[in-house]
Amino acid sequence: MFLLGPPTGADPAMPGCIGGIAPDPRHGVITRPGTVDTTLKAVPGGVYDLSVWSGSTKPGPATATGLRFLDETGVQTGRTYTRRPTRRNTKRYNNYGMIAPPKAATVRFFATTNTEIHWDCVFLRVSAYDLRLEAARNTLKITVTNTGSEPLTNLKLTATGCADTPPFDLKDQVVRTCTGTPPATAKVSGALYWNGALPDRSVSLGRGGGHQPQHAGRR
DSSP states (O other), rough: OOOOOOOOSSSSSOOOOOSOOSSSOOEEEEEESSSEEEEEOOOOOOOOEEEEEEEOSOOOOOOOEEEEEETSSSOOSSSSEEEEOOOOSSSEEEEEEEETTOOOOOEEEEEEEOOHHHHHHEEEEEEEEEEEEEETEEEEEEEEESSSSSSSEEEEEEETTOOOOOOEESSSSEEEEEOOOSSSEEEEOOOOEEEEEEOOOEEEETTSSSSSEEEEEOO
């Protein structure tokens, strides 16, 4: 995976930060020891990018905003991503390129302190896609679905029985049909999101039409 840094105009900017998948309220303050968090459904394997404007009148190691992933039982899976404000005035802190672990069921934004913390404009986004291959009679159906919050570009599809097509963009869903029968394979490569490249994905059907596990290819 390549993290290229934000292109011009791609980052949210205050005031009036809207968009992303972070729920309201996007701002808050804690004035005594405590923690506030908000939980959303996670996309396993998705690339998460978080921007938060935060500050603290009494910054310290226990004062932070961040993100963590939880499995279906509510137990944390993977590492905790944090940013610790270091000054009274609000400043933007970014966590880019966080990959949801395979067992992630939810993703949780949190703010915590043992003194004081204030934050604004929580801006969370996820970039991801899914690939499916199905067979019906002499036709193969390939479905590429955007499972994140951000549009993707430059996707290249190669599949059994399909002619090569130009790279395409993916906002919601793209469906291709090809002539053929199992065994068959399909692969998507070259997908770009706002801050870099996503891993390739491939899927196959056995001779009986059964799915083989989809996997992300190395880049």
